[in-house]
Structures are given as structure tokens and as C-alpha cells.
Amino acid sequence: MRFNLKDYIDCSPLQAKVHCVKSPMPKTLEAVFLDRDGVINEEHGYEHRPQYIRLLPGAAAALRRVNELSIPVIIVSNQSGIARGYYMQDYVDSFHKQFSEILKDFGASIDHFYYCPHHPTAGEGDYTRQCDCRKPLPGLLERAARDLNLDLENCVLIGDKAIDIGARARAGCRTILVMTGYGKRDLDSWIESYRPDETASDLAEAVELILKATNLRRLNFRR
Numbered sequence: 001m002r003f004n005l006k007d008y009i010d011c012s013p014l015q016a017k018v019h020c021v022k023s024p025m026p027k028t029l030e031a032v033f034l035d036r037d038g039v040i041n042e043e044h045g046y047e048h049r050p051q052y053i054r055l056l057p058g059a060a061a062a063l064r065r066v067n068e069l070s071i072p073v074i075i076v077s078n079q080s081g082i083a084r085g086y087y088m089q090d091y092v093d094s095f096h097k098q099f100s101e102i103l104k105d106f107g108a109s110i111d112h113f114y115y116c117p118h119h120p121t122a123g124e125g126d127y128t129r130q131c132d133c134r135k136p137l138p139g140l141l142e143r144a145a146r147d148l149n150l151d152l153e154n155c156v157l158i159g160d161k162a163i164d165i166g167a168r169a170r171a172g173c174r175t176i177l178v179m180t181g182y183g184k185r186d187l188d189s190w191i192e193s194y195r196p197d198e199t200a201s202d203l204a205e206a207v208e209l210i211l212k213a214t215n216l217r218r219l220n221f222r223r
């Protein structure tokens with residue numbers, strides 16, 4: 001089932017104008033950015049033990065569709081558990097290795113992982129500071145764009161939280177909010193600057209939307 005902000009929120013004409021404006025998906029797709037928890041796997045808060053990785057239905061197959069087109073799949077996630085002292089950076093790296101192994105069993109893969117280990121106030125160590133990479137700030141997207149020579153205007157960001165979509169405001173990606181994870185909850189507290197371009201029930205539907213709109217040519221991408 002498709003969720004549409006216009007149907008989901010009882011909009012006044014003014015609110016409808018604010019909440020429900022859509023930008024078209026890019027015709028040329030250079031990369032797909034994704035939040036991790038709540039989009040690909042079940043959300044478990046700060047839990048990082050691999051035995052808690054539960055892929056959401058259809059998520060691996062959706063990633064595989066993107067992989068088969070040689071379009072890079074890039075995770076961008078906030079990992080403030082590092083700043084908070086819940087776990088070390090190595091632990092997140094090893095979690096991502098396990099995550100990749102699980103996806104591999106389904107023929108899917110992630111090309112790059114980018115994450116922010118910081119928090120502006122929580123914790124006491126080096127990672128407790130204002131940074132430019134904690135979403136909704138666009139630092140992770142901009143770093144990936146520099147590293148991989150991507151034009152963010154030709155990328156799509158899929159997330160389940162307002163802070164994922166907010167990154168779009170300054171980075172230029174098109175955005176899709178999925179209703180898995182915190183997606184439904186965040187619709188209730190929606191504000192203008194976080195509006196997505198599209199909504200989808202889950203990752204599979206989001207990928208379907210992207211591929212339908214895109215002619216799948218890639219420009220200027222060097223791996």
C-alpha cells in the first residue's frame with residue numbers, strides 16, 4: 001500500500017502546500033543512500049550485537065535490485081552510541097561486517113558505510129562535540145559525494161526518520177520516507193523543513209519508485 005502525506009495528514013490548504021509538495025525523482029541515478037536501522041533491518045535502539053540483526057521483509061531483495069544495476073548503495077547513519085560510551089567504533093565496524101555477511105546470503109550488498117560517531121552533548125570523550133556529520137546535518141552525504149565523485153542532485157536518500165530526510169535540505173538529494181521503523185511515528189510530528197519528496201510503505205516500494213522514475217544512466221561516477 002502506498003502512503004501519501006496528503007492522504008495521511010488532515011491538511012488545511014496551507015498545510016497541504018507545505019507538507020505535500022513533491023519533487024520528481026532524478027532521471028539519472030548515481031547512488032542510493034539509506035539509513036540502516038528501521039529501513040533495512042528492525043530498529044533495536046543502541047543494540048549492536050549481530051544476533052539482533054533482523055532484516056525487514058523484502059529489504060535484501062530490494063537492495064539486490066539496486067546492486068544488479070551497479071548503482072552504489074551507501075549507508076549513512078548516526079551512531080551516537082559511540083559518543084555516549086555504549087560501544088567503541090571498532091564494534092560498529094565489526095557490526096557492519098556481520099551485516100554485510102547476512103546480506104550476502106541473500107545476494108545483496110552495501111558498497112559503503114558512513115556514520116557519525118558524535119553527539120553534541122551526551123558522553124564525555126572526544127566524540128562529544130558539535131560536528132557537521134550528525135544527521136540532519138549533511139556532512140556524511142557531502143563526504144560520500146567527495147569520496148565517490150557523486151552529484152547529490154542525482155542521488156536518492158531513503159530513511160525512516162525526520163532527521164534522515166532533513167539532511168536533504170542542504171545536500172540536494174531527493175528523499176523517500178519509508179513507513180517501517182520510525183516512519184509512521186515521525187509523520188505525526190512532521191515539520192516543513194523535513195518533508196520528503198515521496199513516501200513508500202517500505203524499502204522495496206521505495207526502490208520500485210526510484211527505478212520507475214530513473215533512466216539508470218550514471219554520470220561522472222568513479223568507484
Ligand SMILES: [Zn+2]
Pocket residue numbers: 116117118131132133134
Ligand atoms: Zn558527526
